[in-house]
Amino acid sequence: xxxxxxxxxxxxxxxxxxxxxxxxxxxxxxxxxxxxxxxxxxxxxxxxxxxxxxxxxxxxxxxxxxxxxxxxxxxxxxxxxxxxxxxxxxxxxxxxxxxxxxxxxxxxxxxxxxxxxxxxxxxxxxxxxxxxxxxxxxxxxxxxxxxxxxxxxxxxxxxxxxxxxxxxxxxxxxxxxxxxxxxxxxxxxxxxxxxxxxxxxxxxxxxxxxxxxxxxxxxxxxxxxxxxxxxxxxxxxxxxxxxxxxxxxxxxxxxxxxxxxxxxxxxxxxxxxxxxxxxxxxxxxxxxxxxxxxxxxxxxxxxxxxxxxxxxxxxxxxxxxxxxxxxxxxxxxxxxxxxxxxxxxxxxxxxxxxxxxxxxxxxxxxxxxxxxxxxxxxxxxxxxxxxxxxxxxxxxxxxxxxxxxxxxxxxxxxxx
Amino acid sequence: xxxxxxxxxxxxxxxxxxxxxxxxxxxxxxxxxxxxxxxxxxxxxxxxxxxxxxxxxxxxxxxxxxxxxxxxxxxxxxxxxxxxxxxxxxxxxxxxxxxxxxxxxxxxxxxxxxxxxxxxxxxxxxxxxxxxxxxxxxxxxxxxxxxxxxxxxxxxxxxxxxxxxxxxxxxxxxxxxxxxxxxxxxxxxxxxxxxxxxxxxxxxxxxxxxxxxxxxxxxxxxxxxxxxxxxxxxxxxxxxxxxxxxxxxxxxxxxxxxxxxxxxxxxxxxxxxxxxxxxxxxxxxxxxxxxxxxxxxxxxxxxxxxxxxxxxxxxxxxxxxxxxxxxxxxxxxxxxxxxxxxxxxxxxxxxxxxxxxxxxxxxxxxxxxxxxxxxxxxxxxxxxxxxxxxxxxxxxxxxxxxxxxxxxxxxxxxxx
Numbered sequence: 026x027x028x029x030x031x032x033x034x035x036x037x038x039x040x041x042x043x044x045x046x047x048x049x050x051x052x053x054x055x056x057x058x059x060x061x062x063x064x065x066x067x068x069x070x071x072x073x074x075x076x077x078x079x080x081x082x083x084x085x086x087x088x089x090x091x092x093x094x095x096x097x098x099x100x101x102x103x104x105x106x107x108x109x110x111x112x113x114x115x116x117x118x119x120x121x122x123x124x125x126x127x128x129x130x131x132x133x134x135x136x137x138x139x140x141x142x143x144x145x146x147x148x149x150x151x152x153x154x155x156x157x158x159x160x161x162x163x164x165x166x167x168x169x170x171x172x173x174x175x176x177x178x179x180x181x182x183x184x185x186x187x188x189x190x191x192x193x194x195x196x197x198x199x200x201x202x203x204x205x206x207x208x209x210x211x212x213x214x215x216x217x218x219x220x221x222x223x224x225x226x227x228x229x230x231x232x233x234x235x236x237x238x239x240x241x242x243x244x245x246x247x248x249x250x251x252x253x254x255x256x257x258x259x260x261x262x263x264x265x266x267x268x269x270x271x272x273x274x275x276x277x278x279x280x281x282x283x284x285x286x287x288x289x290x291x292x293x294x295x296x297x298x299x300x301x302x303x304x305x306x307x308x309x310x311x312x313x314x315x316x317x318x319x320x321x322x323x324x325x326x327x328x329x330x331x332x333x334x335x336x337x338x339x340x341x342x343x344x345x346x347x348x349x350x351x352x353x354x355x356x357x358x359x360x361x362x363x364x365x366x367x368x369x370x371x372x373x374x375x376x377x378x379x380x381x382x383x384x385x386x387x388x389x390x391x392x393x394x395x396x397x398x399x400x401x402x403x404x405x406x407x408x409x410x411x412x413x414x415x416x417x418x419x420x421x422x423x424x425x426x427x428x429x430x431x432x433x434x435x436x437x438x439x440x441x
Numbered sequence: 442x443x444x445x446x447x448x449x450x451x452x453x454x455x456x457x458x459x460x461x462x463x464x465x466x467x468x469x470x471x472x473x474x475x476x477x478x479x480x481x482x483x484x485x486x487x488x489x490x491x492x493x494x495x496x497x498x499x500x501x502x503x504x505x506x507x508x509x510x511x512x513x514x515x516x517x518x519x520x521x522x523x524x525x526x527x528x529x530x531x532x533x534x535x536x537x538x539x540x541x542x543x544x545x546x547x548x549x550x551x552x553x554x555x556x557x558x559x560x561x562x563x564x565x566x567x568x569x570x571x572x573x574x575x576x577x578x579x580x581x582x583x584x585x586x587x588x589x590x591x592x593x594x595x596x597x598x599x600x601x602x603x604x605x606x607x608x609x610x611x612x613x614x615x616x617x618x619x620x621x622x623x624x625x626x627x628x629x630x631x632x633x634x635x636x637x638x639x640x641x642x643x644x645x646x647x648x649x650x651x652x653x654x655x656x657x658x659x660x661x662x663x664x665x666x667x668x669x670x671x672x673x674x675x676x677x678x679x680x681x682x683x684x685x686x687x688x689x690x691x692x693x694x695x696x697x698x699x700x701x702x703x704x705x706x707x708x709x710x711x712x713x714x715x716x717x718x719x720x721x722x723x724x725x726x727x728x729x730x731x732x733x734x735x736x737x738x739x740x741x742x743x744x745x746x747x748x749x750x751x752x753x754x755x756x757x758x759x760x761x762x763x764x765x766x767x768x769x770x771x772x773x774x775x776x777x778x779x780x781x782x783x784x785x786x787x788x789x790x791x792x793x794x795x796x797x798x799x800x801x802x803x804x805x806x807x808x809x810x811x812x813x814x815x816x817x818x819x820x821x822x823x824x825x826x827x828x829x830x831x832x833x834x835x836x837x838x839x840x841x842x843x844x845x846x847x848x849x850x851x852x853x854x855x856x857x
Contacts, residue, residue: 041774041800044797044798044800045797045798119797125819127817127818127819129812129817131808131812133818133819136796136804138800140830140831141800141830219654223830223831224830224831238635238658239658242654242655244660244661244829244831245660262853265853268853268855269853269855272855272856273855276855276856277856358457367849380552380848381460381461381535382460382461384457384460384554384557384846385846386846386847387846387847387848387849388552388846388847388848388849389848389849389850389851390849390850390851391850391851391852391853391854392547392849392850392851392853392854392855393851393854393855393856395855395856396545396547396849396851396854396855396856397847397849401543401545401856402543402549402847403541403543403549413660414556414557414639414640414844415556415639415640415660415831415832415844416831416832418844418845418846418847419846419847420847428830428831428834429834430800430801430802430803430804430834430835431802431803431804431813431818431834431835431836432796432803432804432805433783433803433804433805433806433808433812433813434805434806434807434808435805435806435807435808435809435812436807437678437681437684437685437807437808438807438808438809438812439684439685439688439689439692439808439809439811439812440688440692440693440809440811440812440817
């Protein structure tokens with residue numbers, strides 16, 4: 026059985042060693058070595074993945090599950106590309122910000138530094154192993170990975186490459202550890218190592234995440250779900266409103282930043298909604314409407330209270346006609362998941378009110394919720410999206426994997 | 442019994458209402474009203490406090506405990522002053538930072554916003570009630586207070602003033618709630634309200650804090666203890682080294698940023714340490730030394746391994762002679778509490794190595810650890826000090842009580 030306490034301690038020691046030697050140059054060299062290892066060992070990797078797929082088929086896993094588990098040339102190429110992309114990103118570590126001179130004569134500022142040891146708990150998706158490990162390494166952190174047990178052989182092969190790449194660059198291999206036990210109690214053990222693990226990032230379904238939060242003594246960054254809204258204000262540009270509403274729902278419905286609910290002011294509903302519903306239905310979207318919607322468009326199926334809390338991740342859209350912006354904001358703050366919400370309006374006061382009062386990680390004016398993304402925001406790569414309010418909120422990239430420490434430069438200053 | 446779930450829900454609703462109306466002007470008005478209420482009701486407050494003190498004496502509380510509990514004119518004046526000081530601090534909420542235009546044509550930046558509802562769990566010190574509530578209000582947050590039960594009557598009187606001040610300014614009184622139950626299980630109940638409480642700040646002894654961390658599903662900001670180091674490098678200015686070492690230990694030994702351990706390079710120990718130990722002993726400081734220290738100064742009492750982990754909060758200093766800066770850094774990262782550590786050196790490479798590799802919330806060159814303080818760093822008031830690595834690290838002021846949300850300003854942008 027994995028001795029979790031020792032593993033965490035070893036990764037913590039390796040992180041402290043790496044703190045001394047982890048220059049940008051060395052970090053990039055490690056990432057390039059990882060890319061090369063994956064390329065060289067593509068055959069071994071495909072074989073290992075085959076073992077997982079065979080076992081998964083026998084175990085009766087769904088086709089969708091097996092698809093997420095499967096590695097092919099294209100996906101492996103994607104992993105290699107990801108390494109090269111992260112090499113190109115600016116190293117967030119070491120910069121000192123906001124250094125000021127205080128009246129007492131010393132200078133004080135904040136230096137950006139790694140967080141420490143990060144635990145990543147995820148499902149049976151082998152590409153996450155590489156993405157998570159490389160982002161943690163580039164930001165100077167140690168990482169303890171715990172992937173879904175159905176990806177066991179694939180992850181073992183990948184982790185061996187990661188650790189080989191560290192060794193080849195004279196770096197302590199324990200900087201990347203992998204919890205290979207299928208025993209769930211080992212994860213519970215991991216979640217109480219708060220002296221040696223500094224952050225837990227669970228990636229997966231709501232059930233997995235809730236159980237992690239319940240048990241963890243270590244801070245957890247997460248999002249449970251994405252119930253995103255598009256709100257069409259009475260002073261919206263109508264062509265724009267239609268374009269954004271369609272894009273937010275349809276462009277890729279199975280992801281967390283797709284819209285799940287459309288809110289529309291009653292002043293424009295009569296003019297705008299019937300045509301918009303037609304367009305949605307043409308694209309195969311099922312509409313679930315409030316009473317007012319149904320009285321306007323009787324063919325629409327009624328929405329239940331629960332529908333407004335629901336992350337459909339599918340071609341289904343809840344629709345509600347609201348009296349005004351106040352009701353829209355109230356609805357979003359109540360039913361939403363604080364992920365991403367957008368208003369469509371030409372009115373600057375409405376835009377400001379929406380920006381100020383919607384309590385979500387991303388708040389948008391005249392843009393599609395689908396733009397809520399680390400790459401599009403300019404973060405480079407994304408380790409995840411947080412709907413928590415502390416530390417990192419919304420798309421979280423390399424900077425989210427760092428913290429700041431205070432730096433004081435004195436000339437013999439003491440406290441009088 | 443307090444219905445914790447309802448209380449948290451009500452404070453959360455009040456926070457959302459306040460998000461709409463909480464201008465800087467209104468917030469400052471509330472703070473001024475609070476100051477006036479305390480001034481007007483000084484007699485009632487002293488009476489209530491008398492009840493707590495009488496009950497405390499009967500219960501056999503220590504003199505030190507009763508001293509922290511006691512309110513007198515000076516302390517009440519301090520509370521009133523604190524309100525006025527917080528009025529003067531810049532409102533952290535509403536600014537938008539780092540707004541850039543992305544290649545896709547939309548703008549994206551981060552707006553500083555309140556965190557939400559903050560739970561403060563503290564011991565029987567009534568002044569914390571006012572400090573914590575006013576800082577939370579100025580930063581736009583709702584607050585749920587839970588003070589030590591021995592301050593029950595004092596806190597009831599103060600909370601009434603806080604809530605009266607809200608009412609007088611037409612603000613929902615539930616923005617400030619107080620858990621008046623003496624039942625500890627109510628606190629456990631509080632710690633699982635993760636849908637309506639967003640941050641827990643425990644202030645008190647290590648035992649209190651550990652039990653909060655163990656049970657909380659809500660992020661906790663804290664510091665367990667302050668084991669701070671002064672490290673005298675071989676190239677230190679000797680006069681400066683002596684001045685800073687004495688100040689760090691003696692100026693106020695009972696607080697968390699006082700030094701507990703002195704590290705000194707063996708190259709200068711023979712010249713510097715005997716005189717320094719003399720000076721400490723003159724000031725009544727007990728020295729506990731490593732073997733090398735004792736062979737140099739035989740009168741010194743030996744330090745145990747545990748002494749190096751200890752927060753003495755008293756006129757006791759552990760001393761260790763180290764081979765070089767590497768051993769000093771290793772010692773600090775192992776035995777320290779990641780609070781505040783200082784190097785004294787004239788050598789720029791040593792200074793940089795110390796800054797880069799010591800993994801603490803505040804790292805100092807040629808300055809006393811006693812300078813690690815929100816006021817001295819320029820934060821204004823301080824809600825606490827965090828040795829955690831996420832969100833807020835080191836002294837935590839108004840900004841630490843806020844978070845950022847992403848703001849996207851588009852012109853009809855969609856995801857292609």
